[in-house]
Amino acid sequence: MKAPYFQYHRPSSIGEAVTFLDEYGGGARVIAGGQSLVPMMNMRLWRPLALVDINGIDELARIREDGDRTILGALVRYSEIERLPVIAERLPVLAHIVRYIGDRQVRNRGTIGGSLVQGDPTGEMPLACLVLGATVRVVGPDGVREIPLPELYESSYAATLDVEELLTEVVFPRAPQHFAFTEVTRRHNDFAVVSVLATGDRDADGRWRDVRIGLGGVNDTPVLASGSGAALEGSDLSDDAIRAAAELAVEAIDPPTDIRASAEYRRHLVPIHVRRVLTQLRETPLRDAPLRGDTA
Structure with missing residues (x-):
């Protein structure tokens, strides 16, 4: 048709x-x-x-540095996120996670703004932006407003933008020092059944702070397992601490049943993969540069 x-x-x-x-x-x-x-x-x-x-609006394709903040225009392509040194340096989570999106053709055309407005609950980009604490800027007839990622969606595929508004920029704060990511799919580059992203900073004594754990594919929108992250504050990510945080993560989800997996299967997968991702996070080496991260 x-x-x-x-x-x-x-x-x-x-x-x-x-x-x-x-x-x-x-x-x-x-x-x-x-x-x-x-x-x-x-x-x-x-x-x-x-x-x-909107492809003729040049200002929507810009990437700007503003102190610790990094600002991506809505038209920044996945392929640019994948290859540009400024993204690898300042937002390594995005540079890593974007490789899980579609294939080369999709990444050559897809944009960060389009992904966020689409609001696919299994999407890698909405999950990464949520965990990184991003804010979107939108412009409408009444001017500019900023929307934190947790407030961007009403439900699946339903962003809170008014019909006359245009998403113009995505604003990221300072990136965490470390991250780990995994997702479960039925086949390579398929929609995620479950995805898990964990980030955090580690002090010189090995204690972790600001640990954030995001989950995709397990609710109407990507969700933060806030209780799990809070339980790990100041810990050394011991096996016991990780196990407890993984069990707490189940409290943050309300998984659907669809053609890819049942709700029960998703609920079974979440603590397993949260535990694996947190173990990977613990094993990332210390870095001196505050804007660098490590892949899982």
């Missing part, structure tokens, strides 16, 4: 894009990479009155 008739607009500025979105009053869709939008239109599951193509 092919998409039904629609109007096409290619604005050259953020203000012009917002004007088009406002004019259609919810009937327009933003297109950037088109990895999810175009297939949905071709199957006629989405029938927008117009497409607003």
